Amino acid sequence: MSVLVSIIVPCYNQAHYLSEALQSVSDQTYTNWECIVVNDGSPDNTEQITKQWLEKDARFKYVYQENGGLSSARNFGIKNSLGVFILPLDADDILHPDYLKKTVPVLNKNSDLGIVSCYRYFFVGNKLNIIKECKASGSNYVDILFENKLVCSSIYRRTCWDEVGGYDETMKKGFEDWEFWLNVTKRGWKFQIVEAFLFYYRKAKKSMLVDTVNIHSEASMEYIFRKHKELYTKHFDNTAKVLFYYIKTHRLGKMKIKNSLEYKIGKGVMKPFRIVYKLLSQANKKE
Structure with missing residues (x-):
């Protein structure tokens, strides 16, 4: 029997992109999934858009919480999920139809793997308008100490989320993915990169990532360095x-x-x- 995957889609002020993201979920060739849209107190029409998808497919679910930020919304969605594997998906990004088909078997057959990621495209406007390609590499925490090489929509074991206590909800300015991957892999879990372009990252002029890089990157990095100082002390020279x-x-x-x-x-x-x-x-x- 195939493994149930819970796809968690937080949404805050991105209802105009949401249907595109959910269509990419619906198009998955691997079919044993549930998709939980988390309305993070969004003032737009996130609820109305989501309910259209609930009527189309019973695998889509909807939950609401007062605005708490991306980490909080992901944690809330996971708490309301049933999957053995977790796949976070931002409301403005897109999955390749074969994303689950190519990543789930890799994670399922390797018990020492906690995370499976992939190559990614960066696009503007339409997913066919590719402006950049990114091919990551690595397998353990040392490979991501100074740079987050894993896409935010990497699939991982629910056990990993349980072990680290979820995403750090104090991190509201970005890099929460990086911190989460470090927290998981420093416990001995490995990650693997599937060498295929299975994820489309929307490049926008205004986004949390842009704000993080331009304004908050130093503060966010310092937080990560201090929280996991035993790792950075161990690798002091680097x-x-x-x-x-x-x-x-x-x-x-x-x-x-x-x-x-x-x-x-x-x-x-x-x-x-x-x-x-x-x-x-x-x-x-x-x-």
């Missing part, structure tokens, strides 16, 4: 090498900006305003 590389890159980036023509022009334009501001500040102090 940790130091990576951190100093970031420092050097940041310093060179600042130097490049300061030496640019645009920066020099901007500095010249602002000079009179700085002088006026300084004089006004001195005058206010005298008063």
Whole structure:
């Protein structure tokens, strides 16, 4: 008998993409799945869109919670699921029709595997509009210490989720997937990459990942480093090498900006305003 897979789809302000994601679930050639859409307190029409799918296929389910963030929504969905294997799917991403067909047997026949991932496409607008390909590699926590190589929609054993206590709900600014994979693999679980493009990641101008990379990446990385400091201490030399590389890159980036023509022009334009501001500040102090 085939293994039941629970596909967890949190949705917050992404109802306009949701049907595309759920269609990719419906199109799976592996049929023993349930799909739980978690309305994370979304103010849009997530509920109405989901109910259309509930009427089409009894394997779709719907749950609601007050907004708690992505990690919280995933955990809530998993708590309401029955599957032996878990597959998280963001509401704006798409699965290849053979995703489950090619990943479930790999996970099922290898008892030391906790996670199975795959190659992925990045697309804009239509999934046929591929702008980038990503072929990951690796097999254990060392391979993901400094870079998350696993797609967010990697399939894994429910046992792994139980062991780590679910996704870290304090992580609301991204990288929660990376932290989860580290938490699982540091306990001895291995991961395997299926060498096929089975996942389509939507590249948007505005998204949690974009915000994380542009604004919150350092804070999120520091949190992960500190939470799993025993791993980074164990691999201290590599940790130091990576951190100093970031420092050097940041310093060179600042130097490049300061030496640019645009920066020099901007500095010249602002000079009179700085002088006026300084004089006004001195005058206010005298008063």
